[in-house]
Structures are given as structure tokens and as C-alpha cells.
Amino acid sequence: MSTHVLQSLQRLTSSPDYHGPQIYFSMSDGQQNTLHRPLADAVTAWFPENKQSDVSQIWHAFEHEEHANTFSAFLDRLSDTVSARNTSGFREQVAAWLEKLSASAELRQQSFAVAADATESCEDRVALTWNNLRKTLLVHQASEGLFDNDTGALLSLGREMFRLEILEDIARDKVRTLHFVDEIEVYLAFQTMLAEKLQLSTAVKE
Structure with missing residues (x-):
């Protein structure tokens, strides 16, 4: 269960009006004793065998960057998701994205930081x-000028970012009306x- 759900259950069972069975919770994130395989190994697993040697050599240089372990x-958890197992072209999409990360220190730093929040095994x-x-x-591509000559694409990106922010606000409001529901879910x-319907290019479709 997520930390949010565990905290809700803990508050409920700790209430003076609660008369049900006592439940003891561990709020440990489970990461203290987890051993992560080398970054280069996790990355090369997304590439075809004939590219793995070159990819491994490139990514070895990033092993000690901040958040490299997480x-x-x-990447290992992503490979075990439904999308990775069942979506055609998903592995190729991830590999192409990883190539972009290897070519840009700024994008890699930003992406490592975003992935650092995915410390739970929840799919x-x-x-x-x-x-x-x-x-x-x-967003990085836009800041690098990729859409400077394509106003339509830039406007579409702006609309998508706005819609995602609105969806996040709606989800947060919805969670407040429910019990034991994870905001992320x-x-x-x-x-x-x-x-x-909302043309969200960054969201996995049903």
C-alpha cells in the first residue's frame, strides 16, 4: 500500500472512537537494504544486443551522478509494467528516450531527479x-528551441501542460472526497x- 493509504489507516485505527482490531504498520520505505544493479546494466537492457556494448560504455560515465541508483x-520497475510487457514499440520508445538523455547532461539531470520520486514499487x-x-x-526540447519554427506544435505543448495541471488539481479534489484512495492512482x-480526448501525448493510453 502507498504511504498515503497507510497513514489514513493509521489515523483511523488510532482514533479514540475506533473499537476494531489493532493493526501495526511499518512506514519504512523498504529502500534501506535494496541493492540496485549498475546504471549501465539497467539502461542497456532496453537496447538490442548489437547496441548494448556501445550503450554500456556511454552510461558507465554517469554511474556516480546524483540519483543514478534510483x-x-x-528503469527496472518500468520494465515490469503492463505497458512494457504488452505495448508494441514501448521498449524502442524508452531506448530512444535514453539516447536523448545520454546526449544532454541537463535533460539527464532533470530526468534523474524526476525518477527519484518513484521510490515505491507501486506500478x-x-x-x-x-x-x-x-x-x-x-519541456526541455521546447527550451532548446525545437519548436521555434513550429508554432502549432508549441501551442499544442502549452495546452497539454495546462490540461495536465488541471487534471492534477481535479484528482487532488476528488481524493479529498474518498477514503483510502491514493492520489497517484x-x-x-x-x-x-x-x-x-484531451490529446495528452505524454500519457499512456488505454
């Missing part, structure tokens, strides 16, 4: 982090269900 763990958190990483890529569900 980024490695994120919803991993999937939402992947959506956020794709958003980070688009609700926000991801909104993104997924409305991806096509």
Missing part, C-alpha cells in the same frame, strides 16, 4: 513517473482515460 531502480507510481519523464523531455486514471 534511476536504475526505476501506478512508476507509470505516472514515466508520463512525467516524457513531459520533462518535451486517481491522477493516473484521469490521464489514462482522457489521454485521447
